[in-house]
Amino acid sequence: MYEFDGARSTAGGAWRLRLVLLLPLFLAVTAWLAPAAVQPAAEPRPASVLILHSYDPGYNWSMELTQGLHSVLESLPRETDSWIEYLNVRRLGRPEAWRWMNHVLEQRHAGRRFDLVIACDDAALEYLLGADPPALRQAPVVFCGVGNRELIARLPRQRFTGVEEVSTASDFLDEVMKMMPAVRRIVVVTDSSATGAEHRAFYAQIQKERPQLEFEFLDGSRMPVERIFGRLQQLDPQSLVILTQFTRDQDGRYVSPRWMAAEVARVSAAPVASPHVRLLGQGILAGNLSAGFAHGELAGRMAAEVLQGVRPADVPLRRHGNIRLVVDDAVAARWGIPRSAIPAGADIVNPPGGWRALSSADQRLLAAGAALAVLQMLLIAVLLVTMWQRRRAERQLKESREMLERAQRIARIGLWTRNAATGALHWSGEVYRMFGVDPATVRASFESFLSFVHPEDRARVEEAVRSSDRQRRSRVLEFRIVRPDGAVRYVRSVGEWTTGPRGEPLVAGMVQDITELRQLEELLAQVQRVEAVGTLAGGVAHDFNNLLTVINGYSQLLAGALSPDDPRLLHVREIQRAGERASELTRQLLAFSRRQILSPRLLDLNEVIQDSAGLLKPLLGEKIELRLELSTSLSPIHADPAQLGQVLINLAANARDAMPDGGTLTIRTANLMLQEFSRAGEEKILPGRYVELIVSDNGCGMDEETRRRAFEPFFTTKPVGKGTGLGLA
Structure with a gap:
């Protein structure tokens, strides 16, 4: 019976369609040319393949190898009958296992000729090479899972080919420790089964090979489960727990491996790893996804070549590893193991997402982007602060200028600077207001300044300025200016020598309107003169008042001596009134001179x-x-x-x-x-x-x-x- 690959080309399908249409015509022609019936050719017999395992059927590696082999053999065009036998060397021992397998071959497979033998692991290959059973002596052999290079070197290549297992079982421990390089203590948990004993022996061998590590064995055949849990709670977090397949307690009772894995992960004070990947999801950090299936696939493809007629010597030996680390990322994150510490070839399950879900390159890229964003934000913040400070400084400068201009306007003081080398002159706004001109219509210059000076003072001012420039000394000038409206104002100008921002010589100074001050000074002088006149008038009024007292007294006596009918009495009365009026004037003079209080x-x-x-x-x-x-x-x-x-x-x-x-x-x-x-x-x-x-x-x-x-x-x-x-x- 033939099984064809379902992936056919379109051209092949069309060819089959034409073949079906022409088949009746072909049969008719054949019947006409050859009336006698023709017998069909006999189909080839199925290929007989013996898969010989070294250990018992419960061994996970053996099951994965078988699945990988079947995935190839079942896809071959030729029908394949396969038989599976187990030496069970670990339970029976080598001599007994060999005798048992010889018996099986003689009884169960008597008279059967095998086209191919597939030997799985070292013990099966040693049996074929050492026992050389007659029933299998002529069959070609494809081996897999064999790590003993000396054994492989002794094989006759004309009959043997296969896949060398290049890794050792301790590679799992090495892969896990790559995530935790600081670990120096390994705690191995085993059960009371025979497999547990094998695991203890295996890790005891690793202990001898790794003297830098400290090993502790929690033996389920000697310790109850509760005691194992208590010891796990006391571990240093820098330890590593290796949980093997635990199915039997101290008394031989069955224990669920998943329950045991969950409890160990819950109570342990240190990370827990297990070679059995199916225990992941219970809080276990890492497991080993055995590469048995891929190993079996590779051996199956080599077996297919042999079944198709290729001599074993012409099929090159292959090499393949059996370690495939699987890491629970959520557990790794809980133990503080960074994503970058996980080995590059490991499979990651249960990723928590977020930052850990990114690759190292993505993390670096994102970190660089975040750092760049932070730097940009800092730069923007610095720019904003700088702009704010600049605007505040500009606002303060504007306020200072406004205050200065206000103070200049109130005090009527203008500021000016003049470059002695170029003659360039600069006036403040108050100078323009003082001169009564608009800054847009008059350009500040020494000539325009002289044009505002009173003609009578112009020559004196010009000579004083030029003399000050020649001698490089300060000056103070008071002079008059004539505004465009004809008003005359008195000003005081003060100038002193200084240097500019580039070191050039400058004359800086101020000009102040002192017209009111001059008026006050003149008023003060006049008041002083009036005060002197008042003092003199007071003295004169005092003396004159004494004379009037005599005149008024004698006029009263004279009026009293005259009769009312005397015409001279009228003249005397006029004298009296004039005297009284003169007395009033003297009182006013005395009041003016502060010698009499007003009434x-x-x-x-x-x-x-x-x-x-x-x-x-x-x-x-x-x-x-x-x-x-x-x-x-x-x-x-x-x-x-x-x-x-x-x-x-x-x-x-x-x-x-x-x-x-x-x-x-x-x-x-x-x-x-x-x-x-x-x-x-x-x-x-x-x-x-x-x-x-x-x-x-x-x-x-x-x-x-x-x-x-x-x-x-x-x-x-x-x-x-x-x-x-x-x-x-």
Whole structure:
């Protein structure tokens, strides 16, 4: 019977279709040409293959080898009958196992000719080579799972070929320890079965080969399970537990391997590994996925070549390992084993995801990207902080400039700098305001500066500046400037030598408007002069008052000596009134010189005006008419009558000077109710009831500038020596 591979080409399928269509025609032609029936050719007999295992059927390696072999043999075009026998050397021992297998071959396979023998592991190959059973003497042999190179070297190649097992069983321990290089203590857990004894013997051999490691055996044939658990709880975390197939306890009772694996992993204070991969998922760190299937597949392909007629000597020997580490990544993460410590060829199961799921290259790439992102964030943060600091500095600088400009504007101080080498001049905004020009229309230069200097001061200022430049010394100048609107201002300029940011010589300084200061200085000088005049006037008034006392006294005596009908009495009365008026003047002079205290009282303003009219008429002269327009219901006021009289005299004298060709002086009084704040000069007048006194004339009048300054102390438009304004009022 034939079994064809299901993977056929399209062309092959089409060929079969044509063959089926032509088959009836072929049969008819054949029947016509050869009437006699033709017998079909006999099918080839199935290939007989004996698979001879060294150990018992429960050995996992043996089962995987068998599965790998069958996966190839069952796919061959030729039908294959396979028989499986077990030497069971570990249980029976070598002599007994050989005798037993000879008996099996003689009884069970008597008369059967095998086309191929597959020997699995060293013991089976030793049996074929040493016992040389007659039933198998002529059959070619393919071996697998054999690690004894000396044994392989003794094989006759014309009959034997196969796969050499290149790894030792201790490779599993080496692979696990690659993840934990600091481990120096190995704890081996075995059960009470015969397999457990073999495991103990195996690891005891490893103990001899690895003197740098310390081994401890928890023997299930001598220790109960509870005691094994107690010892595992006391282990150092730097230890490694190797859990072998545990199925029998100390008393020979069956123990579930999975339950035992889960309990050992739960109570152990150190990581647990097991050569049996099926125990993974119970908290076991690593297991060995036996490569028996792949090993069997390789041996099966070699067996297929032999069954197809290739001589064993022409089939090259192969080499194959049997260690395939499987690691539970979640358990590795729990024990702090990094993904990079897991051997490169290991299979990883149960990955926790996240960072550990990435490869080392991906982790490095991601870490580099994260580091770059962090650096970028730090750079952005630095830039943001720098920008924030810069903006804060710019804001503070702007505030400082605004404060400086405000201070310059309030103090009327402007700043300037001049490059001595190039002559370039820079003015601050206050300098432009001081000169009364717009920065957009005037370029700062020494020539433009000189154009603002008063013509009478220009030569002096220019010479002082040039002399200072020649001698490299500081200077202080006071001079006048003429603004474009014609106003004359006094300024003080201070300059000193310094160096610029590039070391160039500079002249830096300031210019200050001192016009008000000059006016105050002149006012102070005038006040001092007036004070001197007042002191003199006080002394004169005191002496004159003494003389008036004599005159007034004798005039009273003279008036008392005359009869009422005497016409001379009128002249004496005039003398008395003149004396009293002179006494009032002396009191005013004494008050002006701070020698008499003013005496304000309630009075009728109309009476004060009428009393003063007798003195005003001679003061005004014949060309000026005095007109009184007094309110009949005038409210009383609180004032010093002598001071009011002096005010009237001063106003009348000022009106007389303003009307040299004659005119009319009008004095008017009225009651006044102010509803809003008002102002007279610098004095602020609150709303309320007031008495209004108006003194007017029809003289030359005052322009706007004169009216604006009329109430300034000592301001006057009269020539020098002709008046002091309101200074004496």
